[in-house]
Amino acid sequence: MDPLFYLADTLIFIGIFSLLSLSLNLEFGLTSLGNFGKVAFFMAGAYAYTLLAHAALPPYLCFLGGALIAGLIGLVITLPALRLREDYLAIVTLSFGEILRTVVKAEEGLAGGVRGISVPAVFHLGSSRADALANILLTLGCLALCFLLLQALAHSPYGRVLRAIREDEVAVKALGKNPVYFKASVLFIGSCIAGLAGGIFAQYLNFIDPTMFLPTVTFLVWMMLILGGAGNNWGALLGGVVVELMNRGTRIMKDFITLPVDPNNLQFIFFGLLVILILIFRPQGILPEGPVKTAARKEAQNWISSL
Amino acid sequence: MVVLLQLLLNSLITGSIYLLAGTGLTLTYGLSRFPNFAYAELITLGGFVAYTLLQHSPESFWAGLLLAFLTCGLVSVLSYRLVFSPLVNRRASLIPLMVASIGLGYVLRYTMGEIWSWSDLGYPLVWTAYNWGGLRVTSLWLYLIAVALSAALLLHLFFKCTKVGLAIRAIATNPDLAQVSGINLERVILFTWFLGAALAGVAGVFRAADTQLYPMMGWDILLPVFAAVVLGGIGSFYGLIIASYLLGLAENVGVVFLQATGLSTEYRMAIAFLVLILVLIFRPRGLLGR
Amino acid sequence: MDLLVVDRVVKNFGGLRVLNQASLVVKKGTVTALVGPNGSGKTTLFNVIYGLTPADEGEVYFRGKKITRYPPYQIYREGLALAFQLPRLFNQLPIMDNLLLAAPVNSGENPLRALFTRPRWQEEERALARQAREVLELLELTPLALRPAGQLSGGQRKLVEIGRVLMAKPEMILVDEPAAGINPVLARKIYATLKKLQQEKGLTLFVIEHRLEVLFDFADYVYLMDAGRVVLEGTPEEVLAHPDFYTIYAGESRPWRVL
Numbered sequence: 020m021d022p023l024f025y026l027a028d029t030l031i032f033i034g035i036f037s038l039l040s041l042s043l044n045l046e047f048g049l050t051s052l053g054n055f056g057k058v059a060f061f062m063a064g065a066y067a068y069t070l071l072a073h074a075a076l077p078p079y080l081c082f083l084g085g086a087l088i089a090g091l092i093g094l095v096i097t098l099p100a101l102r103l104r105e106d107y108l109a110i111v112t113l114s115f116g117e118i119l120r121t122v123v124k125a126e127e128g129l130a131g132g133v134r135g136i137s138v139p140a141v142f143h144l145g146s147s148r149a150d151a152l153a154n155i156l157l158t159l160g161c162l163a164l165c166f167l168l169l170q171a172l173a174h175s176p177y178g179r180v181l182r183a184i185r186e187d188e189v190a191v192k193a194l195g196k197n198p199v200y201f202k203a204s205v206l207f208i209g210s211c212i213a214g215l216a217g218g219i220f221a222q223y224l225n226f227i228d229p230t231m232f233l234p235t236v237t238f239l240v241w242m243m244l245i246l247g248g249a250g251n252n253w254g255a256l257l258g259g260v261v262v263e264l265m266n267r268g269t270r271i272m273k274d275f276i277t278l279p280v281d282p283n284n285l286q287f288i289f290f291g292l293l294v295i296l297i298l299i300f301r302p303q304g305i306l307p308e309g310p311v312k313t314a315a316r317k318e319a320q321n322w323i324s325s326l
Numbered sequence: 327m328v329v330l331l332q333l334l335l336n337s338l339i340t341g342s343i344y345l346l347a348g349t350g351l352t353l354t355y356g357l358s359r360f361p362n363f364a365y366a367e368l369i370t371l372g373g374f375v376a377y378t379l380l381q382h383s384p385e386s387f388w389a390g391l392l393l394a395f396l397t398c399g400l401v402s403v404l405s406y407r408l409v410f411s412p413l414v415n416r417r418a419s420l421i422p423l424m425v426a427s428i429g430l431g432y433v434l435r436y437t438m439g440e441i442w443s444w445s446d447l448g449y450p451l452v453w454t455a456y457n458w459g460g461l462r463v464t465s466l467w468l469y470l471i472a473v474a475l476s477a478a479l480l481l482h483l484f485f486k487c488t489k490v491g492l493a494i495r496a497i498a499t500n501p502d503l504a505q506v507s508g509i510n511l512e513r514v515i516l517f518t519w520f521l522g523a524a525l526a527g528v529a530g531v532f533r534a535a536d537t538q539l540y541p542m543m544g545w546d547i548l549l550p551v552f553a554a555v556v557l558g559g560i561g562s563f564y565g566l567i568i569a570s571y572l573l574g575l576a577e578n579v580g581v582v583f584l585q586a587t588g589l590s591t592e593y594r595m596a597i598a599f600l601v602l603i604l605v606l607i608f609r610p611r612g613l614l615g616r
Numbered sequence: 617m618d619l620l621v622v623d624r625v626v627k628n629f630g631g632l633r634v635l636n637q638a639s640l641v642v643k644k645g646t647v648t649a650l651v652g653p654n655g656s657g658k659t660t661l662f663n664v665i666y667g668l669t670p671a672d673e674g675e676v677y678f679r680g681k682k683i684t685r686y687p688p689y690q691i692y693r694e695g696l697a698l699a700f701q702l703p704r705l706f707n708q709l710p711i712m713d714n715l716l717l718a719a720p721v722n723s724g725e726n727p728l729r730a731l732f733t734r735p736r737w738q739e740e741e742r743a744l745a746r747q748a749r750e751v752l753e754l755l756e757l758t759p760l761a762l763r764p765a766g767q768l769s770g771g772q773r774k775l776v777e778i779g780r781v782l783m784a785k786p787e788m789i790l791v792d793e794p795a796a797g798i799n800p801v802l803a804r805k806i807y808a809t810l811k812k813l814q815q816e817k818g819l820t821l822f823v824i825e826h827r828l829e830v831l832f833d834f835a836d837y838v839y840l841m842d843a844g845r846v847v848l849e850g851t852p853e854e855v856l857a858h859p860d861f862y863t864i865y866a867g868e869s870r871p872w873r874v875l
Binding site for chain 2 (some may be wrong): 047051053055097100103105106107109112113114115116117121122124125126228234238242243245280282283284285287288290291292293294295298299302
Binding site (some may be wrong): 027048072168171175176178179182183186187189190191192193194196197204281310312315316318319320322323326 | 666668669687689692693694697698700702705706707708709710712713716717718720722725726730731734737738739741742745746749750759761762770772780786822837
């Protein structure tokens, strides 16, 4: 196989998963929202993109629409749980992941049901190598844009309020801010980004079906963030790269080494253990969280150094 | 009339599974303050260990139940000691505990996949079927209902009459009581983790005997079990009893409704989700929760 | 002018009536103190006023507006701020950020503005930082500005809690035992500052205080609570001179009223 295609595949999957892990960082890392249904919003974006593309909308509108639809679904589904304790949100999102897959499977007329549905490609540049390059650029461009956006949010007064919510919601309320508003906005933005990742995924593969959206996707995203470092966008990115490479590593290993056990089983046993061990021994992950950097912090650094 | 009776019977069967599977979940959720998602795999594990025993001696269904009971209880206690207790001691907050439970679930699920394969298995058992004036009943269903109800009765006596039982119920619905009750909290927690998971294992055996056995079996009923736990009120055993059978009824009525309207019966699971959302909107503390 | 009016507020916890038709009035521009034995319902009354605990009966008015069912964040926007008895700081965040979070206006807290009007909110942040510095100077915490709040001592935490309320620039503040756990010199200073704010900026203070000696110097008006209701009121001189004051204050009067 042309190594370019393998490189493209690797980079694009790293990009897609990093987008998911970055979106989870906004939700869990900064705001302590336990979204255990990440795959549902990813799936919503993928299917929304596909349906819009079949309606012959221009690609940029499909991406935008897919992201917005996923964002709105994220908002509506989580709203009942937002004023309650954080575990209710976890149960609702986890359950929704199962439900959305059930709906897509059952409604054959909507998007092909279990048979799946084809997705029109965006790029027709004449050669598949050019298409692959364009896809890399598209994915990494979206990743870079979202990263900058999320980094700007994390280091702004908004990001500061999110971290405050993570620590003490009652105190945030007492300081004149409505935590529900902030949490809802976070889930909207997070789901939009997950939806965008879904759109890129569908577009790149040219085909999607419900088996691509199993809860394992959610677990992998959590693993990326926890390994990389929750609360740190760089950590989320690093986790995305490392876990996706590990994923590929096992697949390659399968071809070269014969093990007495199924490598797929072994991989997930290992992943599960790894998550537990990180949580016990290095809960902050590889890259720990840093402070919120705004002009106010610079001012304070100036006075302190002049003392 | 017979249709109605069949509906009630089916609801009783569904509800009994939820009750057995949810008891440990609601009690440990109440005691340790986090939902243990690895309960899905404990249910499945029960199904698998009984399967292995039945492979060797197909006559020993009840021994299989006992084996599932003991194995799942033991695995649960071990997991508490090795995974959750260190996290709790490090003052891990709620979400990392949940993530760890999902991680543990993966370890268990893929270990089971390795040992027993990923294909659908069935128990080598044949159940006596009765036809009571059009009402379809099998001996397995009767056993299931009997086991669930007697477990509920025994637990009721245990909660009412023993000091440990009273403590579990008090702390599960009100964690602030842990300090004042003057009992060994750690031992109470371990006991509850054992008993709860043991019952989940029993639920797994019945589920596997009634349908099919595969590593995702427990995961596939986790959502309705959670819905029952939340509907009953987290930590409330009596709430769970009512909620399990109510949810069983809702599902079976829902299936009839789905069939009547030509919708896919795959939506059966969506009924539990709907119940979950409605509870969160209208009565987040559940039927009998604090 | 009556700034805050509490009208026959009732609060039950289980079978315990913690507030039993408590009524009082805080006049604009005064320092009003709330005293009473432990468990007389002072902190609960603050929580009810601030919307943290819903009242079972009765009403609370602020500037003539009924705020009884308001959530805390809305009450804060009306110009009323609360300093908690046990400081609720954001432990992982620097003291600086704890103070900045209390600012009444910070446009960068809106996600869209955070992204698209960066120069504007950065300017605001600089202004707020200067404001925070004044507060820190006052509390003698300037060198610690970038320390995580979790590393502070108990007394310092209390200071930051009060500092946060000062950042809010409200019309009235509720302070639950401002001087508890702080050395006497600093406690006097805090009170002097609060008094200065009252005199110069017309700030209204409603303070729960245990130490009676500070009442004479600072309070204009005193309410004495017992068993969930206001039993005595007047200027500090009047109240302290009342024959029943010390019996009630020592908590030897009626026990809890059980429903």
